[in-house]
Amino acid sequence: MTEHYDVVVVGGGPAGCPAAIQAARLGARTLLVEKNGALGGTTTVAGVALPGLFHAWGRQIIAGIGWDMVRRSVELTGRDLPDFTQWQLPHYKLQVPVSPAIYASVIDETVVASGAELLLHTMVAAVRPSSAGWDVTLCTKEGLIDLSTTMLVDATGDADVVAHAGLARHANADRQPGTIMVRFGGYDPATLDYEVLDAAYERAVAAGELVPGDLQLFTKPMRKFLRNHGENAIHVPGIEGGTSAAKTAAELAGRRTLMRVHNFLRALPGLEGLTVDRWAIETGVRETYTIDGLTRVTAVDYTSGRVWDDAVSFSFYPIDVHSHDGDGIDIRPLTFGTFPTIPRGAMIPRGSTNLVVAGRAIAGDQEANSAYRVQASCMAMGQAAGAITALAARTGSAAADVPIEDVRAALRTHGAIVPGDPDAPRTEPEPDPTRSTHHPSEPAATGHQRNA
Secondary structure, eight states: OOEEEEEEEEOOSTTHHHHHHHHHHTTOOEEEEOSSSSSOGGGTTSOOOOOOOOEETTEEOOOHHHHHHHHHHHHHTTOOOOOTTOTTSOGGGGSOOOOHHHHHHHHHHHHHHHTOEEESSOEEEEEEEETTEEEEEEEETTEEEEEEEEEEEEOSSSOHHHHHTTOOEEOOTTOOOEEOOEEEESSOGGGOOHHHHHHHHHHHHHTTSSOGGGGOOOSSHHHHHHHTTTTTOOEEOOOOTTSHHHHHHHHHHHHHHHHHHHHHHHTSTTOTTOEEEEEOSSOBOSOSOEEOBSSOBOHHHHHTTOOOTTEEEEOOOOEEEEOTTSSOEEEEOOOTTOOOEEEGGGGSBTTOSSEEEOSTTSSBOHHHHHHHTSHHHHHHHHHHHHHHHHHHHHHTOOGGGSOHHHHHHHHHHTTOOOTTOTTSOOOOSSOOTTOOSSOTTSOGGGGGGGOO
C-alpha cells in the first residue's frame, strides 16, 4: 500500500526545516525530503553560516522555530549572540555566526523530536495531481518509490516541485551570481604589502589570469579579500538552477574560480604558505527561479514596509542585488522604521490549491527577492508554510482558503512573531529618511563582506 502523508516538504534548508517541524507539531503526518546528507542547506552545506536578520531597528521581528534552533546552536558552542540593540551597525554584524556541524545536529534533533519523518539523500522525481492531493515519486538509494500526500511544500529554492507540477516559474536573464564559501589561512594580513598585491592583481586582470568578479569589485579588492580571509567573496556568475547539468556546470565553475584565485595568491610575496582552511561543498545560490504567485512582492512593497492583509511573516534586509557578471553590488538600505512583510499569496503558485512555496522562490521582483532571500526570512516563511499546509490538510481546505487568523494563531502558539498583531512592529507612517541599516561611517557597499 502506498504511504500517505498530510504534508510532504521538499528541501531541508532554512525554509524547509521549519516548515516540516511546524506541520508535524500541528499534528500533520509530515515527511521532509532532502537531497544532501545534512539538513540546513545554505547555512550548512553551502557554508553561509551566518543566519540573519532576526531583528530590525533593535526589535525582534523573526522568532519561532528557526530562531530557536539558531539560538540553541549558539548556546551549545558557548558563544554570545550579537547585541541586537546596536542596530546602527552594518547589517552583516547583526547576523548570527553558527557552527555548521552543531547547527545541523540541532536541526536533526528538532526535526526528529517534532515527529516528522526524514529522508536524506533523496530527490523528487515526479509529482502528479490526484484525488487525494498529489502522487509523488521519490528517487532514493534503493530506487524509485511512490507515495501520496494531501499538501506539498516546495522549499527547494529553485521551485523544482512547482516545475514538476507543470506550474509556471520565472528566471531573470541577469540572475545574480552565487558564491563559493572558503576561508584562506596560512598568512598574517597585518604583514602584507597591499600596494604590491594590488598592483599584482591589476596585472593579473589585465592579462586575463583573473576575472574581476573573482574577488568582487571592491575599490581595493586585495585588501578586502585578504583581510577577510576570502570569506563570501568569490562570485560564481551564470548559475541556472533548473537542471542537474546546469548545476554541475556551476559547481565546476566555482571550483575553477577557487583554484584560479588560490594559485594566483600563492605566487605573491607573503602568501607563499596560503592554505584553504575551510571550503563549502556546494556553491551558495542567491537567485534562480521565482513562481507566478497569487500575489507578487515588489521592491516598492518591500521597502515601504507594506503590511499585507494576508501577511504571515516579517523580513528584514537591505535591497542587495549582486551584478549578474559578478563585478558589482547594488545595496540600498531600508529607511529607519521600515518592517517589510511577506504575504501568503506570494507563497501560493497560481493554478494550484494544495502547493505552497517557502523561501527565495516565492513570487517577487528581483529587487525584493534580493532582500527576502536571506536565511532568517526564509525560516519565517517556512514556519508559515508548515502552518498553512497542516491546517489545510486537517480541514480539507485549499491553501489560500485557510482563514488567515487560524494560520496566525498557530504561528503564535509556536513562538512566531506575526505581522499585524497589536504588539508586533509596524512601519512608521513617516519614516525618517536620514536613518538606515548602515552606520553612517561605513559605506553601504562594504557590507557585502558577510552577506548571506
